[in-house]
Amino acid sequence: NFHQDVEITWGDGRGQITNNGDLLTLSLDKSSGSGFQSKNEYLFETTEYREKMAVSATKKPLLLLSLFFFVVAASAGNFYESFDITWGDGRAKILEDGQLLTCTLDKISGSGFQSKKEYLYASLLGVLAFCQSLMNSVFPPELRYASLKLINRFFQLFSSFCYFDITEIDGVNTNELYNAVQLYLSSSSSSVSSSTRLSLTRALNSSSITFGLSTNDSIVDTFNSATVLWEHIVTQRQSQTFAWRPMPEEKRGFTLRIKKRDKSLILDSYLDHIVEKAEEIRRRNQDRLLYTNSRGGGGGGGLDSRGLPWESVPFKHPSTFETLAMDPVKKREIMEDLKDFTECRSFYQRTGRAWKRGYLLHGPPGTGKSSMIAAMANYLGYDIYDLELTEVKSNSELRKLLMKTSSKSIIVIEDIDCSINLTNRGKKFNEPEMALTGSGLGDESGNGNTITLSGLLNFTDGLWSCCGSERIFVFTTNHIEKLDPALLRSGRMDMHVYMSYCTFPSLKILLRNYLGYEEGDLSDVVLKELEGVVEKAEITPADVSEVLIKNRRDKERAVGELLEDLKRRAGRNEKKGKLRGQNGSVTVADDDVEEQEKRALDSPYGEEEEEIEDSICKISEE
Numbered sequence: 001n002f003h004q005d006v007e008i009t010w011g012d013g014r015g016q017i018t019n020n021g022d023l024l025t026l027s028l029d030k031s032s033g034s035g036f037q038s039k040n041e042y043l044f045e046t047t048e049y050r051e052k053m054a055v056s057a058t059k060k061p062l063l064l065l066s067l068f069f070f071v072v073a074a075s076a077g078n079f080y081e082s083f084d085i086t087w088g089d090g091r092a093k094i095l096e097d098g099q100l101l102t103c104t105l106d107k108i109s110g111s112g113f114q115s116k117k118e119y120l121y122a123s124l125l126g127v128l129a130f131c132q133s134l135m136n137s138v139f140p141p142e143l144r145y146a147s148l149k150l151i152n153r154f155f156q157l158f159s160s161f162c163y164f165d166i167t168e169i170d171g172v173n174t175n176e177l178y179n180a181v182q183l184y185l186s187s188s189s190s191s192v193s194s195s196t197r198l199s200l201t202r203a204l205n206s207s208s209i210t211f212g213l214s215t216n217d218s219i220v221d222t223f224n225s226a227t228v229l230w231e232h233i234v235t236q237r238q239s240q241t242f243a244w245r246p247m248p249e250e251k252r253g254f255t256l257r258i259k260k261r262d263k264s265l266i267l268d269s270y271l272d273h274i275v276e277k278a279e280e281i282r283r284r285n286q287d288r289l290l291y292t293n294s295r296g297g298g299g300g301g302g303l304d305s306r307g308l309p310w311e312s313v314p315f316k317h318p319s320t321f322e323t324l325a326m327d328p329v330k331k332r333e334i335m336e337d338l339k340d341f342t343e344c345r346s347f348y349q350r351t352g353r354a355w356k357r358g359y360l361l362h363g364p365p366g367t368g369k370s371s372m373i374a375a376m377a378n379y380l381g382y383d384i385y386d387l388e389l390t391e392v393k394s395n396s397e398l399r400k401l402l403m404k405t406s407s408k409s410i411i412v413i414e415d416i417d418c419s420i421n422l423t424n425r426g427k428k429f430n431e432p433e434m435a436l437t438g439s440g441l442g443d444e445s446g447n448g449n450t451i452t453l454s455g456l457l458n459f460t461d462g463l464w465s466c467c468g469s470e471r472i473f474v475f476t477t478n479h480i481e482k483l484d485p486a487l488l489r490s491g492r493m494d495m496h497v498y499m500s501y502c503t504f505p506s507l508k509i510l511l512r513n514y515l516g517y518e519e520g521d522l523s524d525v526v527l528k529e530l531e532g533v534v535e536k537a538e539i540t541p542a543d544v545s546e547v548l549i550k551n552r553r554d555k556e557r558a559v560g561e562l563l564e565d566l567k568r569r570a571g572r573n574e575k576k577g578k579l580r581g582q583n584g585s586v587t588v589a590d591d592d593v594e595e596q597e598k599r600a601l602d603s604p605y606g607e608e609e610e611e612i613e614d615s616i617c618k619i620s621e622e
């Protein structure tokens with residue numbers, strides 16, 4: 001009975017109980033102070049209304065704000081517009097042209113009302129939408145646009161900053177500048193120190209993790225003593241526009257804030273700097289690739305399933321200039337030459353030279369020619385194209401291979417002497433019909449299905465060598481004397497690097513690498529002994545490494561065994577030298593014998609070695 005259950009506070013008789021307490025009629029109008037309150041919670045226990053009103057303490061301010069706007073909305077508009085009436089079975093009526101709402105509550109559930117515009121439970125967004133709609137109805141669009149522009153201009157007049165937006169998607173294409181900025185900021189030292197939250201990413205093909213600005217975070221950067229602010233803005237995409245590919249749900253972008261007075265001074269150079277830096281980071285982070293044109297017997301020189309002439313695998317060679325055992329002065333010289341090369345684009349442009357450089361690495365087997373190439377690639381962050389000449393059938397195929405190499409790469413031809421038909425050595429090498437050995441080669445008619453020396457020369461410094469830039473050609477050989485001068489002349493091979501037998505400085509590097517010995521760890525006596533014999537022993541770094549690896553658990557034994565080996569080799573070389581001296585004119589320089597000799601010298605131990613040594617001595621004596 002409403003008389004018993006409800007105390008009516010609905011102002012000024014707008015709430016009435018009739019039918020002996022069975023019917024409650026409430027009228028809402030624009031005057032405040034109307035309401036009702038349960039005497040024993042009966043009314044609100046059974047209805048959804050109670051549930052909706054039971055908001056947590058944290059939401060109360062929001063609800064109050066929403067209620068306020070609800071009242072505003074109700075008074076501004078009319079009840080027809082503001083409500084969907086779900087108050088059961090016609091118990092609620094909107095009268096007087098939407099100005100009066102009359103609701104009747106009884107014990108039947110299902111009665112209620114719901115806002116059309118969700119004003120009651122709307123978040124602040126709804127409130128703003130209302131304000132906007134109010135604005136829209138009051139101001140015509142032209143006026144609104146003009147006034148916004150005016151306000152904007154007004155603020156800009158007094159602002160000392162200008163802003164640049166760099167969005168992730170530019171139309172339908174990915175904006176490269178966005179990615180560059182992201183990478184660049186990840187390298188900025190201030191982002192590590194000043195930000196408490198950073199986003200971490202690991203790109204495909206990359207072994208390192210980069211960090212970037214989190215959503216709506218900002219960071220200060222300095223360039224040429226000007227300070228700029230970067231802000232990372234992430235917003236939800238409003239609607240899916242038509243695109244050939246699905247767009248991300250979030251709209252991302254960076255906003256760059258620069259002082260107006262710095263804009264003209266730094267903007268262009270700053271953006272160039274960012275792009276360059278990002279490229280460098282990308283290269284550093286990304287795993288390098290090792291390409292080959294060899295197809296393992298599957299009809300070499302052809303194209304792979306995607307029509308590409310090169311196949312690649314991740315390049316993970318751990319060799320660096322740090323681990324490379326060679327004369328430190330020569331090492332530094334090569335490193336500086338490489339650095340100069342990468343940093344001197346403008347020099348090559350100014351002098352009209354193609355931006356490329358050629359290195360010829362020569363020396364006995366096992367002296368680190370391949371390790372040097374790996375160290376170069378790791379130092380510069382370049383990919384390697386390992387060109388197997390014997391798989392290339394014609395000059396045009398060679399050209400195609402060259403065209404498909406990327407910039408910032410090292411193009412390697414190993415053991416070039418083994419790819420050239422040395423029997424033709426006497427002929428002029430730039431004759432077009434000069435044929436190189438290799439599978440399917442040997443046709444010297446010049447009908448296009450052979451690879452010629454001129455083709456190879458064009459490959460290194462002809463017009464075609466300039467497709468792409470910033471490339472390094474590296475040829476290796478164990479027999480430089482067998483190469484034709486045409487291949488060696490500067491411009492083709494700018495730097496000749498002799499990879500020598502182990503010297504004392506390189507021996508120290510190997511002892512450090514393999515046994516962890518630092519300067520001063522070994523006694524002066526041992527060091528002196530090593531220094532005295534190492535060069536006489538003519539031992540390759542590869543052979544030294546082998547002795548050290550074998551005994552790496554027992555450092556003293558390793559050094560002892562190495563010393564013994566060096567002495568033995570030195571003694572043998574001395575004996576051989578004497579024999580040669582005695583025989584004077586006896587020539588043991590016959591190619592085969594020399595080759596045999598070299599192999600004998602290089603092989604560390606075993607009966608085979610003794611046999612070869614005997615045979616050499618025999619030949620010498622004869």
Ligand SMILES: Nc1ncnc2c1ncn2[C@@H]1O[C@H](COP(=O)(O)OP(=O)(O)OP(=O)(O)O)[C@@H](O)[C@H]1O
Nearest residue numbers: 323324325326365366367368369370371541542545
């Ligand atoms: N200068 C060096 N510094 C460090 N390690 C070396 C050096 N030379 C050789 N080694 C070791 O010997 C192994 C063989 O060397 P590498 O293949 O680089 O020699 P190479 O001169 O290219 O030989 P080849 O002419 O037979 O191809 C390497 O894996 C490396 O461990």
